[in-house]
Amino acid sequence: xxxxxxxxxxxxxxxxxxxxxxxxxxxxxxxxxxxxxxxxxxxxxxxxxxxxxxxxxxxxxxxxxxxxxxxxxxxxxxxxxxxxxxxxxxxxxxxxxxxxxxxxxxxxxxxxxxxxxxxxxxxxxxxxxxxxxxxxxxxxxxxxxxxxxxxxxxxxxxxxxxxxxxxxxxxxxxxxxxxxxxxxxxxxxxxxxxxxxxxxxxxxxxxxxxxxxxxxxxxxxxxxxxxxxxxxxxxxxxxxxxxxxxxxxxxxxxxxxxxxxxxxxxxxxxxxxxxxxxxxxxxxxxxxxxxxxxxxxxxxxxxxxxxxxxxxxxxxxxxxxxxxxxxxxxxxxxxxxxxxxxxxxxxxxxxxxxxxxxxxxxxxxxxxxxx
Numbered sequence: 001x002x003x004x005x006x007x008x009x010x011x012x013x014x015x016x017x018x019x020x021x022x023x024x025x026x027x028x029x030x031x032x033x034x035x036x037x038x039x040x041x042x043x044x045x046x047x048x049x050x051x052x053x054x055x056x057x058x059x060x061x062x063x064x065x066x067x068x069x070x071x072x073x074x075x076x077x078x079x080x081x082x083x084x085x086x087x088x089x090x091x092x093x094x095x096x097x098x099x100x101x102x103x104x105x106x107x108x109x110x111x112x113x114x115x116x117x118x119x120x121x122x123x124x125x126x127x128x129x130x131x132x133x134x135x136x137x138x139x140x141x142x143x144x145x146x147x148x149x150x151x152x153x154x155x156x157x158x159x160x161x162x163x164x165x166x167x168x169x170x171x172x173x174x175x176x177x178x179x180x181x182x183x184x185x186x187x188x189x190x191x192x193x194x195x196x197x198x199x200x201x202x203x204x205x206x207x208x209x210x211x212x213x214x215x216x217x218x219x220x221x222x223x224x225x226x227x228x229x230x231x232x233x234x235x236x237x238x239x240x241x242x243x244x245x246x247x248x249x250x251x252x253x254x255x256x257x258x259x260x261x262x263x264x265x266x267x268x269x270x271x272x273x274x275x276x277x278x279x280x281x282x283x284x285x286x287x288x289x290x291x292x293x294x295x296x297x298x299x300x301x302x303x304x305x306x307x308x309x310x311x312x313x314x315x316x317x318x319x320x321x322x323x324x325x326x327x328x329x330x331x332x333x334x335x336x337x338x339x340x341x342x343x344x345x346x347x348x349x350x351x352x353x354x355x356x357x358x359x360x361x362x363x364x365x366x367x368x369x370x371x
Contacts, residue, residue: 024259025260035245036336037311044329052199056202059198077195093196106177107188109184112182122167140167140168151163252343288356
């Protein structure tokens, strides 16, 4: 029998125990993959919102616990817009509205004049105008969810809006949300004269990074965000998700390693005489170690592959909930899968450590006398 054949025979000798061990590891890796895909998707959608309208960066309140809680005085926005190194500054007010079936619907307030400069793709109707405070533009996903078109009425936050246009946006937040006049959204939120953030396009040929640094130096109460790696300046949510992902990965390693160790110890105990025969016919201690470790690796890598498949499925199933699909599309970055495989390998090595050492230390005489 070949070395690989011996490994497979040993693993499937106790099919139920092996299957249960694999299931436990797979569940842990499913959680790692699902949370990783959701976190990556949130980063991608947030990054797309930062760059919305071709902006180089976003300006928001420094230290805000969440971007939706950011408040900037409109005078600050005016200061940014008046800078000679800024070509365009678009103010936006982000209000999370509670709609039937979706408590996290994004209602965005834009100044109609500034919105005219935004490169939105209009699918039907027209953009907002200054003389229509009850006008509303729906993103393509939101229009499909509401079943509404141009000329229809939509009720949000206790107000009736008239749909004047349908648009398509590259970011989930706007495409699954709606745009209304800035003053109207400020009135709904009871926050006059403040905005959530400002999308900034630097005047060319200025370097956007230098412009962002200059704005932060002049206005210490604001933070500039050019990508998801800087999101922590105005939103602590990603740091919490990263910490949760790390904690779950470590938990999966710990629980999985205990399960694998139990399985491999039982396997070694049951095969004590067999290991003794192998040692008697010339197998060295390191070769016995390689056998036990290989069994553990095969079991855990197979469980990792199953967990990856289940994790992808689980992350897709969350999109069935409208409140989630309105602002999130899971992203399956290579790092997500590499982390899952790494967890599986670490579980295998940690779980096989003691059983492999014990098996290698068995002397042929002691093993053959074992009952």
